[in-house]
Amino acid sequence: MEPFRLVIVTGMSGAGKTQVMRSLEDLGYFCVDNLPPTLIPKFAEICSQSGGRVNRIALVVDIRGGEFFDMLVQVLEDMEKLGYFYEILFLEASDETLIRRYKETRRRHPMAPDGRVSEGICLERERLERIRGRANHIIDTSDMSTTQLKDKITALFVDDSTQERMTINVVSFGFKHGIPLDADMVFDVRFLPNPFYVESLRRHSGQEAPVREYIWKWPITQQFLEKLQSLLDFLAPNFVKEGKSQLVIAIGCTGGMHRSVFVAEQIYTNLKAKGYKVNLEHRDIKHNLTEV
Secondary structure (H helix, E strand, O other): OOOOEEEEEEEOOOOOHHHHHHHHHHOOOEEEEOOOHHHHHHHHHHHHOOOOOOOEEEEEOOHHHHHHHHHHHHHHHHHHHHOOOOEEEEEEOOHHHHHHHHHHHOOOEOOEOOOOHHHHHHHHHHHHHHHHOOOOEEEEOOOOOHHHHHHHHHHHHOOOOHHHHOEEEEEEEEHHHOOOOOOOEEEEOOOOOOHHHOOOOOOOOOOOHHHHHHHHOOHHHHHHHHHHHHHHHHHHHHHHHHOOOEEEEEEEEOOOOOHHHHHHHHHHHHHHHOOOEEEEEEOOHHHHHHHO
């Protein structure tokens, strides 16, 4: 079971808290925005008792909470007495950067709804000074791109292996039932020898030994799988490096029962062995079982 991890995200308005929460969600964190500080201990207690189902939490707490926000330091001190470990991530940016961002979005500053943005920023810095002093991580986003910020969050808050930052979904399908709409890559394996035309194999799927043995015995199958696995071994770590959180690989044959199922199984096994977080789905097997 993974260790319980609670991250309190706070900091300057316009410094990138929304983007950070999106990144943490992609990393598997349960995220809650603008939670009143007084509810944090109870929320942490509920999650810690979930039996491991919710063990990574990120909470945004900032000056939008009004008077509630001023209770944050006291709440955190109480949590320490209760034995709850937490981390504070504080986001900030230069005045010039924050003013530019507010100008671009045409939003009012929460600390100066009827005044100048610069006045709101000054008031907010003063109000956040105490919580900033308690922060475990301080990130200045002034010169950071969205990708750079995501990489920084990943480096700070991923406990598992590099490969597990991205989920790979391998899906077998039949072209006669349509290509999966969410596929990132589609591989057509209709050129492989088809067990459908072997009477004794027609009613069996690519998960069963007789069908697997039939498809695998052909040299073209072995050559294709070698090349496909080599391609995916090259692509997967580069997708991880680029920051992709989910990859859908679709393998298609005519009906989605024999060849695509076999190839998908092989790809799934190969990627799993390399340490990636992989899911496997045979979308159209049931269609074929009712049709055959």
